[in-house]
Amino acid sequence: MKRLTVPAIRRRKKDGVTADPIVMLTAYTARQAQLLDAHCDLLLVGDSLGQVIYGLPSSVPVTLDMMIAHGAAVVRGSYHAAVIVDMPFGAYEQSPQQAFANAARILKETGCAGVKLEGGAAMAETVRFLTERGIPVMGHVGLTPQAVNLLGGYNARGRSEAEAEKIVADACALDEAGAFAVVIEGVVEPIAIAATRAIACPTIGIGGSAQCDGQVLVTEDMLGMFERVPRFVKRYADMAALVSEAAATYAAEVRARSFPGLEQTYQPRQD
Numbered sequence: 266m267k268r269l270t271v272p273a274i275r276r277r278k279k280d281g282v283t284a285d286p287i288v289m290l291t292a293y294t295a296r297q298a299q300l301l302d303a304h305c306d307l308l309l310v311g312d313s314l315g316q317v318i319y320g321l322p323s324s325v326p327v328t329l330d331m332m333i334a335h336g337a338a339v340v341r342g343s344y345h346a347a348v349i350v351d352m353p354f355g356a357y358e359q360s361p362q363q364a365f366a367n368a369a370r371i372l373k374e375t376g377c378a379g380v381k382l383e384g385g386a387a388m389a390e391t392v393r394f395l396t397e398r399g400i401p402v403m404g405h406v407g408l409t410p411q412a413v414n415l416l417g418g419y420n421a422r423g424r425s426e427a428e429a430e431k432i433v434a435d436a437c438a439l440d441e442a443g444a445f446a447v448v449i450e451g452v453v454e455p456i457a458i459a460a461t462r463a464i465a466c467p468t469i470g471i472g473g474s475a476q477c478d479g480q481v482l483v484t485e486d487m488l489g490m491f492e493r494v495p496r497f498v499k500r501y502a503d504m505a506a507l508v509s510e511a512a513a514t515y516a517a518e519v520r521a522r523s524f525p526g527l528e529q530t531y532q533p534r535q536d
């Protein structure tokens with residue numbers, strides 16, 4: 266199986282129609298990437314790894330080095346999906362030049378297919394700068410978690426008319442600047458649909474609409490690793506219960522000295 270390319274994904278949406286919706290999940294480790302790869306078109310090394318892996322309070326403290334280390338692991342663990350790496354907060358907002366230097370590091374040091382950055386019209390110039398210089402960019406509008414300090418939380422966006430108009434305008438600005446896809450996160454459904462109809466490149470929804478051109482979820486959320494998840498998460502497994510049951514059984518066997526058993530212990534050779 267040949268690895269999917271960014272142009273192949275961009276071409277999924279033709280004349281405003283995506284017959285074959287784009288499947289994206291997050292991955293942060295090589296083994297996770299191996300398990301998800303065959304099922305996904307895109308693997309996103311999201312800066313959500315800050316909360317999910319590192320226990321940070323938000324994605325704001327995530328560093329470029331963290332993204333590069335996990336991005337390289339996910340590329341090593343996959344051979345089919347196109348791997349996209351999030352640019353962390355502070356690594357691209359200052360100028361198109363700053364964004365290019367850091368995105369180039371991400372591409373060179375991980376081998377990924379492209380980067381994702383948050384923000385709409387304000388980031389359009391940067392998206393154009395990167396795209397014209399060989400770096401595919403995925404946009405991200407609506408609920409943009411890196412702006413949590415400005416937004417004051419993770420509530421759905423687009424409930425007021427002004428906010429709704431801005432989200433659609435932001436998606437259009439990214440599309441016109443050359444973004445190959447745009448994540449639409451945490452927005453009321455009519456706005457996700459309006460943005461999807463308004464732009465030529467595919468939209469990828471998370472708390473958006475089933476009518477987006479694709480969907481993404483944080484893998485640990487959809488696996489049921491966490492007690493508390495946003496409304497837009499559907500749990501496809503109950504991994505938290507599986508892990509906790511396995512650990513409880515292991516602990517009980519260690520305490521009862523029934524683990525390790527004969528099968529797990531080395532015996533001297535009999536000759």
Ligand code: KIV
Binds near residue numbers: 309311312450482
């Ligand atoms: O960091 C992340 O996981 C993301 C997706 C949820 C879109 O940006």
Ligand code: NA
Binds near residue numbers: 311312313324351
């Ligand atoms: Na992210």
